[in-house]
Amino acid sequence: MAVERSISVKKIAKHMELAVVAGFEGITRRVSVEMLARPGVEFAGFLDFYDKERILLIGSKEAHFLRLFDEVIQKSRVEAVIKQEPPAVIFSVNVDIPEYFLELGNKYNVPILKSKERTTPVNSKLYSYLRSELAPRQSIHGTLLDIYGMGTLIIGKSGIGKSETALELIKRNHILIADDRVDVYETAPGIIIGQAPKILERYIEIRGIGIVDVVQMLGAGAFRENKKIRLVVELEPWDDKKVYDRLGLETEVYEVFDTKIPKVTIPVLPGRNNATLVESAAMNQKLKYLGYNAAEQLVKNVAIKAAGKGEDDEE
Known part of the structure; x- marks a missing residue:
């Protein structure tokens, strides 16, 4: 609200x-x-x-x-x-x-x-x-990071591993904006900014460890005050009955103040590296903003090959 x-x-x-x-x-x-x-x-x-x-x-x-x-x-x-x-x-x-x-x-x-x-x-x-x-504000339960310049909001149920994923990303030189609670506001139509409440700035909570000050631990470059949100990543438990998008052609959105932000859903399963997956999702979305969509390019190449217009694989 x-x-x-x-x-x-x-x-x-x-x-x-x-x-x-x-x-x-x-x-x-x-x-x-x-x-x-x-x-x-x-x-x-x-x-x-x-x-x-x-x-x-x-x-x-x-x-x-x-x-x-x-x-x-x-x-x-x-x-x-x-x-x-x-x-x-x-x-x-x-x-x-x-x-x-x-x-x-x-x-x-x-x-x-x-x-x-x-x-x-x-x-x-x-x-x-x-x-x-x-600007009107609302709070979202999640973690916000700057990944390759992309404001990436990680959401999901408590205990799914948002903060642990964030800590691993911060260790890879990505930047923390807010953990646990993200205050968001709209500076102009379509521009959603996220930041941490003042009292929670720089801190991240890791179950079993406690509160971590990322600036003291990793340096001043590990934190910034706010960032435009350009991608939402939802972590959810793996569901064997659910059919997941394997090509990336489907477009999900997350709505904040009537602004639709691209969203990716990542199923969590033992053995999957969530930090790497979130990092890849951010980079992939950045490529889309730059005009390149790998899934669409693959489908296009397959269609060309099926029509017999592509080059042979072998001489």
């Missing part, structure tokens, strides 16, 4: 390296939308479509527009906006903050923030950050 999120202005200020210059008591305000407001018509007195849930970003253009009015009108127009208590107001580096903004920020407990960057970079970085942080 997806969870709606919000983030505090204090956390945003820390991440974006913004200085708080007024409205300190409002620093704990929560932001729940990723869109930003660039007030123009609002400063002209038109507030019919003003969204008070958005952070206000003021750059050189907005500041210059305000200066077209005398200071009394400026303060009146700005107060009409600030008194609706937006989450925060951010000024870009080249804009001098008028004194009345500081007064109004303190009066209505609206944080007034100052950036070290120009308007366009601030707008781009802040939007990307908010979109990532505020």
Whole structure:
């Protein structure tokens, strides 16, 4: 189940390296939308479509527009906006903050923030950050790794060997993203990102051994914070009654937030090396993304041979 999120202005200020210059008591305000407001018509007195849930970003253009009015009108127009208590107001580096903004920020407990960057970079970085942080999330029971650059999510019932398989893959220089619980969110249609909850980052649980810190054991390169999920591998107990796909022509999918991700089902049986199988599945899927499908190529070659168009095997 997806969870709606919000983030505090204090956390945003820390991440974006913004200085708080007024409205300190409002620093704990929560932001729940990723869109930003660039007030123009609002400063002209038109507030019919003003969204008070958005952070206000003021750059050189907005500041210059305000200066077209005398200071009394400026303060009146700005107060009409600030008194609706937006989450925060951010000024870009080249804009001098008028004194009345500081007064109004303190009066209505609206944080007034100052950036070290120009308007366009601030707008781009802040939007990307908010979109990532505020995207609906859901948790999946599984293990996520970066295998040959492919974000590979390993799922299956408890005790099937997901973590043990992951540990073997990490020892082969592949990278752990999350073990046991994977938090996933959608940054854009079709792009699903997975990461570990903060408290579980770097750790992997192995039954009979306990908790393992892969960074301490194998180095900093054994872990990364997040990865786009491009393949799902499901481990399941071998079932003699089930007919498994032996060519790889069938296409399974795993759906997350209406996005269909390619899925491979690997039956677990004593004597089978699960790590090698998962590694091969990731590489095979990567080849498919690059336009080469071994199963389809084999079928095509067989069809050509059956039609008598191929070269003879022997002279």
